[in-house]
Amino acid sequence: MRAARYYGKQDVRVEEIEEPRVGPGAVKIAPAFNGICGSDLHLYHDGPLSPAPDEAHPHPLSGEHLPVVFGHEFSGVVEELGEGVTGLEVGDRVVVEPLMVCDECSACRSGRYNLCEKMGFIGISGRGGGLSEHIVVERRWVHPVGELPLDEAALIEPLAVAVHAVRHAGIGPDASGRIAVVGGAGPIGLLTAAVLRAYGLKTVVSEVSDVRRRKAEESGVADIAVDPANEDLAGIVREASDGAMADVAFDASGVSVVLDQLFETLGAGGRLEVVAIHTKPYTLNITGALTMQDREMGAAIGYAHDHEEAIRLAREGLVDLAPFITSRIKVDDIVEQGYEKLLHDRSEVKILVSMR
Known part of the structure; x- marks a missing residue:
């Protein structure tokens, strides 16, 4: 079968590899779209x-070295069921929770398997990936999606990241009347705003990119979209909240200055949730930003x-x-129209790749 394999820096090759076989408790899937x-x-x-x-x-759980099949945000159709598999039928539309965990560490035993000490990802760490014609996955990680279109279903994985962050911040399905600020309108920021809107919050999305601000507005996930480089974000939140400021803010940017701006939007007793990965240390005045305002700060990773x-x-x-699917390409074009394009084109939110 054909698959896109990752060999290392700037080296992804589409090539023929052996087709996987189904064992007991596993499911064979034909991937449809991969984000x-x-x-x-x-x-x-x-x-x-x-x-x-x-x-x-090698990865400690998969035992695989490079190269590995790429792709972890994917949807597909069930092709074959292994012995003992229940709750699925051949032909079902599904998505894969692309994890590999040890089931032995304290995090796994407590149900927080997203914090597994040996965490790995299908499509990054081995065990196949969505950029292939066939993949075999443990039943536990396969989720049926009903009649949800397969292209949209490929976004369930990043949507689960947003759901986890919102839940981790203590926000549930009935949060109407509350105000949230999201810093950064990349894919995770937009999807976080979408979950917040679904739960009834009023959302303010802060983003310096004109293109991404328009996407936040046009997709309906932002009640208010703000350019923090040219507008007073805190002032706009103050006006929108009748002076109470935001109940919760989400950092989806990974930039320190955005954290500073988000703290300024929070009201007394508010919470700041970090969703982005920060590659540089951040200096925080704990007394001024948290203690004297009785605030909380948390961070969320992945999903469980x-x-x-x-x-x-x-x-x-x-x-x-x-609205978040901005391009569809074939796997043979993944470097030029995928990895290279996303490096420079801010108009892209999610590029979907298909094997056929």
Whole structure:
């Protein structure tokens, strides 16, 4: 079968590999669409980073070295069921929670498997990937999506990241009347705003890019879109909240100055949730920013038990994923029209790749 395999920095090759076979408790899937993620871009442009293995060090759970099949944000159709598999039928539309975990560490035993000490990702760390014609996955990670279109279903994985962050911040499905600020309108920022709107919050999205601000407005996930470089973000939030300021803010940018701006938008007792990965240290005046305002600060990573809620939001029309699909390409064009384009084109939100 054909698959796109990651060999290292700026080296992804579409080639023929052996087709996987179904074993007991596993499901064989024909991937339909695969989204390109920010982690894929980092791996392609910067070289192997954890949890990806390299030539010398295999991943501790998959046992695989480079090259590995790429692609972890994918949807597909069930082709074959292994012995003992229940709850699925051949032909079902599904998505994969692309994790590999040890089931032995304290995080796994407590149900927080997104914090597994040996965490790996299908499509990054081994065990196949969505950029292939066939993949075999443990039943536990396969989620049926009903009649949800397969292109939209490919966004369930990043939507689950947003759901996890919102839940981690203590926001549930009935939060009407509250105000949230989202800093950064990339894919995760937009999807976080979408979940917040689905839960009834009024959303203010802060983004310096004109193109991404327009996407936040046109997709309906932002009640107010603000350019923090040229507008007074805190002042706009103050006006929108009748002086109470925001109940919660989400950092989806990974930039320190955005954190500073978000703290300025929070009201007394508010919470700031970090969703982005920060590559540089951040200096915080704990007394001024947190203690004297009785505030909370938290951070969320990945997802655990969040895919079902993400699927529900999409299937019930509470989150419309279609506006975030900005391009569709074939796997043979993934470097030029995928990894290279996303490096420079801010108009792209999610590029979907198909094998056929």
